[in-house]
Amino acid sequence: MGLGVSIYPEKSTFKQNKEYLDLARKFGFTRIFTSLLEIDDDAEEVINKFKRIIEYGNSIGMETILDINPGLFEQLNISYDNLGYFKDLGAAGIRLDIGFSGYEESLMTKNPYHLKIEVNMSSGTNYIESIMSFHPNKSNFCASHNFYPQKYTGISQSHFEATTAQFTKYNIHTAAFVTSQEGELGPWPVQTGLCTLEQHRYLNIHTQVTHYRLMDNIHDLLIGNAFATEEELKAMSEAFLSPHPSFEVELNEGATELEKKILFDEVHVYRGDRSEYMIRSTSTRIKYKDQSIPAHHAEPIKRGDILICNDDFGQYKGETQIALQDMENDGNRNIVGRIKKDSIFLLDYLKPWSTFKLLP
Template identity: 55%
Template sequence: MRRLGISLYPENSTMEKDKEYITLAGKYGFSRIFTCLLSVDGDREKVVEEFKEIIAHANTYNMQVIADVAPSVLRELNIKYDDLSFFHELGAYGIRLDEGFSGLEESIMTCNPYNLKIEINISNGTKYLDNIHSFRPNTSNLIGCHNFYPHRYTGLSYDHFMKANKQVKEYGIRTAAFVGSQAEGTFGPWPVSEGLCTLEQHRTLPIDVQAKHLFATGMIDDVIIANAYATEEELAALSKLNPELMTFSVEFSADASELEKKIVLDEFHFNRGDVSEYMIRSTQSRVKYKNEAFPAHTTRDIKRGDIIIDNDLYGRYKGELQIALKDMPNSGRTNVVGHIVEEEIMLLDYVEAWDKFAFLAKK
């Protein structure tokens, strides 16, 4: 099951605001929280008190909290890698290792008696995970999460992202990556905050498009909003996503008929197995509506991302829905009934043979 998460930075905010954000995210079904424990003053009791309160509030909404830690923090708090009782006392679901150890330490951490999850950094694309596995970890307690990048142009390239994911998925590891809220005044753990995301190409995209892309790769299980605080509209948009079904946002043509809109929005769609390089074909509508009329309209030349339905002039094909993968001339027998929003056209590359998909009208 794929999940959604938020991030909290207690050092840069207040307990009241963090609790309000948790409550709001819980309302929309978010189930993960990333938080930083990268900088502490060594006052163990103070750290325990503050984090316990936040985590207890999160747990009331069944939200699992993973704290980002570094070896230096463990030293400051006098925490040994073979005794993670401190994090159990906090009520945490697990810890994320901001920096790596030798491999043996991570392996031992996964065998903790509390079954705390040990989340490792999977953005570097090294043989780090191979090394951990050589020490026979408890794989049920080992998960992975990418970094986020507050500095513009420093986010991961798509090719590197996918290469790193493939290494991790060979071990069946659960994965997570970050998306960035586009709200004004958001923040992360550091002073520099030019948006927070894992993939550089996501930096200026709407938050739901970022998430759709991560899920579409088939490599990411959990999507976490990196910066705080996302707006309620953004939380709502993410909550409406079906992580298992590619859903495109569509803008309809002015002349699209009610029947054509019904086919687009209400019918069940899947790509034919005998795939075309020019279009994605959903053919069941031509069977269901074979006795309906599809008068010709909006027969301009076809552009990539157009949603098209063959009209009466195409005979047995009338009523068939297609999504254009390439620009094509229009013979006049195909109605352009809508267009996938520009930001989502890249998602067409992820629809393969027999893949199911759906549409939502852009508001």
């Protein structure tokens, strides 16, 4: 599993890209995506720009996949059965934005340079079936979803799940894109973020990454636009690489120091005998059974509220709960905070017996 960033050498300087890659590498990023769909300017100058930054990426342990289409093969006078050109560029592989018939892709995976051949996952056709019928070398074969610069054009959750399943049934290595809320560069002049899933377009990067992590069907995640901030790179790294998925919390002002300790110092476990109404983390009631938790903020409960059972709840005192539905409150549950509004939907993806953390 890996993290990646995107760079666009035709629209940025070597210095900008070098500094960005250095920053990304600091947070554990190992992949680079860049787009070479067509060459409008002097071909040699453009290719040299790409080669220089690709070689720098290689020098710091970051591999580059080049996004190309069949038209580029013709423009550069390259044949799909001889990929040495891309090896000379220093690329680890190529992504076929638009594919061939299936036979060509399979043949390309058997290239002598062991370049990765990455195909487009988002079309929803039987494309993968065509490729697999020609028995590709799966060690050199991978796939990634598209990203979508235009608002409202990113793929839906249902389409994402259906198309991803077409590839995961063959154990193909997969990737998808999240978007920076600060990045302004992409392969086209106009963009409103560069995400795979439309629902991610305006979400913070921690929430986007946590969604993919909980779905557990994508191996690599890349930021589609450049340049993400250091804070975003750090947040993405922590959300992706931490031992436990995490949920960001808006804390109530009345939460006590003990309640904060219960929420934020513990690794919570979603109790396996699940309820339709709440996620229960019961180990905290054992650890804190001798501590007093006075009743407060015992108003009606809303979906996403974080609850701690108080002194009035007998043996359940100290149990941590997250509401999955609106409920009445009998006064024995303190509402100490709530999952951040944009992240509440993530609760539907957490599975019983999963571990998780809560973040202030």
